[in-house]
Amino acid sequence: MSDFSNALSTSASGLRAQALRLRLTSENIANADTPGYHRKTVPFNSEVDARTGAAVVETGRVNLDRSDLEKIHDPAHPMSDESGNYHGSNVDLMIEIADAREAQRSYEANLKMFDQARQMSSSLLDLLRR
Secondary structure (H helix, E strand, O other): OHHHHHHHHHHHHHHHHHHHHHHHHHHHHHOOOOOOOOOEEOOEEEEEOOOOOOEEEEEOOOEEOOOOOOEEEOOOOOOOOOOOEEEOOOOOHHHHHHHHHHHHHHHHHHHHHHHHHHHHHHHHHHHHHO
């Protein structure tokens, strides 16, 4: 039964990681027009759970993308400097939409894996009851 619980633990950690990634992608999309906003990213690491021995996905610290901010010329904007420029965000909507789709599909794959392990565990218990 340990293999079933390891499979459940592995897929649950993947679900948590992809949910965080999807949340950060949503924040990035929502703040794409916010002046001075830096895109947020999160790294994934493969770890072994000391208690169960299952391979799990661990998320690292949320990082800010330090690439250059877009320079926008709008002298009427309240944040513009003496030359009429201000810094926009470094969020590329095409990248964020692609990341959101990838996170969604990865989430769905982990959910199917979780459900499959749960169904196999349930079937095994049914067989053992007979």
